[in-house]
Amino acid sequence: GDSVTQMEGPVTLSEEAFLTINCTYTATGYPSLFWYVQYPGEGLQLLLKATKADDKGSNKGFEATYRKETTSFHLEKGSVQVSDSAVYFCALSGVGGTSYGKLTFGQGTILTVHP
Amino acid sequence: EAQVTQNPRYLITVTGKKLTVTCSQNMNHEYMSWYRQDPGLGLRQIYYSMNVEVTDKGDVPEGYKVSRKEKRNFPLILESPSPNQTSLYFCASRSLPGPLALHFGNGTRLTVT
Numbered sequence: 001g002d003s004v005t006q007m008e009g010p011v012t013l014s015e016e017a018f019l020t021i022n023c024t025y026t027a028t029g030y031p032s033l034f035w036y037v038q039y040p041g042e043g044l045q046l047l048l049k050a051t052k053a054d055d056k057g058s059n060k061g062f063e064a065t066y067r068k069e070t071t072s073f074h075l076e077k078g079s080v081q082v083s084d085s086a087v088y089f090c091a092l093s094g095v096g097g098t099s100y101g102k103l104t105f106g107q108g109t110i111l112t113v114h115p
Numbered sequence: 116e117a118q119v120t121q122n123p124r125y126l127i128t129v130t131g132k133k134l135t136v137t138c139s140q141n142m143n144h145e146y147m148s149w150y151r152q153d154p155g156l157g158l159r160q161i162y163y164s165m166n167v168e169v170t171d172k173g174d175v176p177e178g179y180k181v182s183r184k185e186k187r188n189f190p191l192i193l194e195s196p197s198p199n200q201t202s203l204y205f206c207a208s209r210s211l212p213g214p215l216a217l218h219f220g221n222g223t224r225l226t227v228t
Contacts, residue, residue, distance in 0.1 A: 004157075006157075034216060036219075041221075042221055042222075043119075043205055043219035043220050043221045043222050044158075044205065044207075044217075044219040045219070046216040046217075049216060089157060089158070102148070102160060102163065102173070103148075103158075103160075103207075103217055104160075105150075105157040105158040105159075106157050107155055107156060107157040108157050
């Protein structure tokens with residue numbers, strides 16, 4: 001079945017540091033890929049998405065590129081802020097059968113940014 | 116405002132006492148789903164629904180029931196809760212078809228003692 005693997009956390013950075021959170025996936029066909037962010041006490045919010053190979057999703061300074069050849073969708077940001085502290089989830093959307101419409105999530109990566 | 120509303124936000128109960136967590140969306144979405152979030156495991160799907168009266172099991176359905184009598188509502192029912200169902204629960208919805216993102220509620224923190 002479909003699966004998503006994220007880098008182990010937690011990740012602790014200083015403000016303005018470069019961020020990478022690795023995400024790789026296993027799926028049949030060509031799934032859509034997503035990054036969600038969860039701030040303390042809140043539900044998950046869509047951060048960015050990509051629906052086909054080589055697409056780059058971007059939002060709020062975050063970027064991720066859909067790499068079919070390496071089955072990866074790594075999240076990057078050039079300069080993090082304290083307000084970026086949150087839990088980040090990589091996810092894929094299945095393309096057929098019982099996977100259609102379903103999001104499969106990675107285990108989440110806790111990011112803490114210090115001033 | 117487009118939203119998914121879950122109630123209650125926090126719930127403490129005892130083993131075996133039936134409970135229902137409500138979920139309602141105002142976006143006319145066909146697809147609704149329940150997830151549970153546990154540390155180190157991410158979010159796992161419990162049940163989902165493609166439309167009214169159409170529901171199916173996700174990855175961890177044991178101990179849960181759902182119903183979809185109206186398009187906007189998708190309650191999660193625990194008929195006999197057990198401590199291993201202590202978790203953070205999220206309801207989510209989206210339109211079909213297409214690779215559209217899920218919209219999530221703010222979660223229900225359930226503790227079963």
